Amino acid sequence: MLRDTEGVLVVDEHGDIKFAAGLGTDLVVAQALAGVWRNRASAPIKRLFALPDEAYGYSAAALVTEQGGCFLIFSGDADELTEFIAAVDCAADIFRHFITNPYEAMNIVDSRGHVLYMSPIHERSIGLKRGGGIGLPVRGVIENTRLQEVVISGKPEIGEIHEANGVTRIVSRVPIFDRQKNLVAAIGQVMFKGPQAIPQAIQDISNELARVRQERDFYKRELSGIRNRSHGLDQIVGSSKAIKILKQDILRVAPLDVPVLLVGESGTGKELVAHALHLLGPRGDKPLTLINAAAMPATLVEAELFGYEGGAFTGADKRGRKGKFELSDSSSLFLDEIGDMPMEMQVKLLRVLQDGSFQRVGGDRLMRSDFRLISASNRDFRKMIDENTFRLDLFYRISAVTLHLPPLRDRLEDIPELAEAFLKAFAERHRVAKKSVDDAVIRYLQSCRWPGNVRQLQHALERAAIFSDDSKLSIESFGGLETMSGSDPAVGYPPLQAASNAALSDVREAKQRVELQLIADAMERTGGNKKRVAEELGISRSYLYKQLRLLEGGREQTGLRSR
Numbered sequence: 001m002l003r004d005t006e007g008v009l010v011v012d013e014h015g016d017i018k019f020a021a022g023l024g025t026d027l028v029v030a031q032a033l034a035g036v037w038r039n040r041a042s043a044p045i046k047r048l049f050a051l052p053d054e055a056y057g058y059s060a061a062a063l064v065t066e067q068g069g070c071f072l073i074f075s076g077d078a079d080e081l082t083e084f085i086a087a088v089d090c091a092a093d094i095f096r097h098f099i100t101n102p103y104e105a106m107n108i109v110d111s112r113g114h115v116l117y118m119s120p121i122h123e124r125s126i127g128l129k130r131g132g133g134i135g136l137p138v139r140g141v142i143e144n145t146r147l148q149e150v151v152i153s154g155k156p157e158i159g160e161i162h163e164a165n166g167v168t169r170i171v172s173r174v175p176i177f178d179r180q181k182n183l184v185a186a187i188g189q190v191m192f193k194g195p196q197a198i199p200q201a202i203q204d205i206s207n208e209l210a211r212v213r214q215e216r217d218f219y220k221r222e223l224s225g226i227r228n229r230s231h232g233l234d235q236i237v238g239s240s241k242a243i244k245i246l247k248q249d250i251l252r253v254a255p256l257d258v259p260v261l262l263v264g265e266s267g268t269g270k271e272l273v274a275h276a277l278h279l280l281g282p283r284g285d286k287p288l289t290l291i292n293a294a295a296m297p298a299t300l301v302e303a304e305l306f307g308y309e310g311g312a313f314t315g316a317d318k319r320g321r322k323g324k325f326e327l328s329d330s331s332s333l334f335l336d337e338i339g340d341m342p343m344e345m346q347v348k349l350l351r352v353l354q355d356g357s358f359q360r361v362g363g364d365r366l367m368r369s370d371f372r373l374i375s376a377s378n379r380d381f382r383k384m385i386d387e388n389t390f391r392l393d394l395f396y397r398i399s400a401v402t403l404h405l406p407p408l409r410d411r412l413e414d415i416p417e418l419a420e421a422f423l424k425a426f427a428e429r430h431r432v433a434k435k436s437v438d439d440a441v442i443r444y445l446q447s448c449r450w451p452g453n454v455r456q457l458q459h460a461l462e463r464a465a466i467f468s469d470d471s472k473l474s475i476e477s478f479g480g481l482e483t484m485s486g487s488d489p490a491v492g493y494p495p496l497q498a499a500s501n502a503a504l505s506d507v508r509e510a511k512q513r514v515e516l517q518l519i520a521d522a523m524e525r526t527g528g529n530k531k532r533v534a535e536e537l538g539i540s541r542s543y544l545y546k547q548l549r550l551l552e553g554g555r556e557q558t559g560l561r562s563r
């Protein structure tokens with residue numbers, strides 16, 4: 001049955017109408033076609049053509065014989081197709097090119113996924129005779145095709161790799177919609193350009209990919225090397241026996257993936273060691289999560305660790321937030337100052353460590369996280385356990401391995417190396433010339449108490465580097481540090497208001513004793529070379545003479561050693 005947009009007109013050799021149906025019975029259309037037929041000697045009739053202006057919007061396919069012509073007429077409502085046919089004389093040749101293109105096959109399926117058309121090149125390539133697949137479900141004709149999916153989903157698949165019969169080709173599968181937006185067909189376009197050329201192109205891409213992957217792995221290794229350098233063992237400065245043992249322990253423990261407790265005074269490098277343990281461990285490629293239990297109010301520790309659901313408490317983020325346990329899943333969690341954790345939190349932490357599950361604050365979902373716990377504290381666990389401020393069972397859980405970090409006073413021999421490293425890092429960070437310290441300053445630093453350990457040493461050196469105008473730091477540039485033998489009045493620090501005169505004079509006396517001792521040592525070492533002594537100690541020569549006079553006159557009263 002013809003639709004009202006289609007028609008047939010058959011004429012004899014004189015142009016008389018022999019049969020008309022549908023649009024063929026339209027007077028305007030029929031007259032226009034009769035004119036085309038009459039002029040055929042001067043304007044040969046094309047297979048596909050647009051009707052002349054008086055029948056604008058109609059096209060026809062013609063079958064011409066000596067006895068007459070048959071026209072299949074269709075209305076294009078002047079859409080792109082009609083315009084194309086009207087504008088392009090060789091429209092039919094172009095269509096033919098597309099459906100027989102030897103470089104790019106075209107397969108068409110109907111809305112049921114049955115083959116409507118297959119390019120000859122494709123038929124040949126799979127050993128079908130001409131038209132052999134027509135009417136069959138495409139799945140049974142073309143191996144690994146997805147045209148039957150595309151004709152259902154309506155989603156194009158462009159530039160996909162298609163493997164069939166041992167050959168790899170690039171395909172695009174495009175759904176076709178009619179003008180009412182109904183999904184009516186799907187077209188598969190298969191790149192056939194020289195059966196060898198495409199696999200070669202794919203081979204080239206795959207070689208390129210392999211090369212890029214290799215490069216990526218190389219840079220990954222480099223990056224992890226840099227990371228190790230910035231947070232790994234190289235970052236832990238020192239060659240003392242204590243540090244060597246610590247580094248060996250880190251190397252031994254890191255790969256074991258067990259909980260580690262780091263015990264040591266403040267500033268001994270516990271965080272530094274935690275980074276090294278994580279980076280050298282099996283989870284080192286993931287970011288380390290850090291939390292300081294002492295740095296936040298007890299009320300917040302829970303939300304920080306467990307996270308919370310939206311609206312769990314006043315001021316909470318509406319969307320809720322992940323806690324540190326969730327964030328450290330498959331990585332490591334550094335829980336600093338664990339000794340300061342409130343008792344009720346210790347119970348909750350223990351539960352997480354026992355079975356790895358927890359709930360967000362305000363939530364009822366049971367969540368799981370698999371993390372490696374590295375904890376640290378400068379507290380005395382034995383005392384806390386005795387006083388019932390730290391749970392024994394939690395202590396056992398967190399301390400599968402305990403590493404003790406030595407205080408700086410027990411490894412004074414590391415001070416030259418540490419000083420060098422900190423001054424170098426300071427200079428690099430601030431892009432200034434590196435300042436140096438000589439032996440006398442080192443000896444002075446080794447005589448200091450360092451209750452704040454390496455952190456305090458680092459700060460003292462940096463402060464001295466900032467305030468000293470000379471490239472060589474002098475003892476004075478350290479502004480007075482507590483020494484083993486007593487306190488040193490802080491040069492550049494305001495005097496303590498509360499200190500009594502007696503205490504102040506004690507401090508002054510102690511300072512003088514240390515200073516004179518250093519001068520005496522330097523005099524002995526340099527064979528009395530006052531210029532060198534002044535240089536080494538970073539003091540003026542006139543000041544040195546003044547001190548030497550004191551030294552000569554006061555050996556007995558001050559009880560200085562004479563070597």
Ligand SMILES: Nc1ncnc2c1ncn2[C@@H]1O[C@H](COP(=O)(O)OP(=O)(O)OP(=O)(O)O)[C@@H](O)[C@H]1O
Binds near residue numbers: 238268269270377455
């Ligand atoms: N052996 C070391 N080599 C180089 N730098 C160190 C060393 N030990 C500590 N530091 C530096 O000292 C500072 C303090 O170290 P860190 O924060 O690791 O100490 P901590 O023991 O965790 O201190 P706290 O207990 O106060 O948190 C950091 O700047 C760190 O880089």
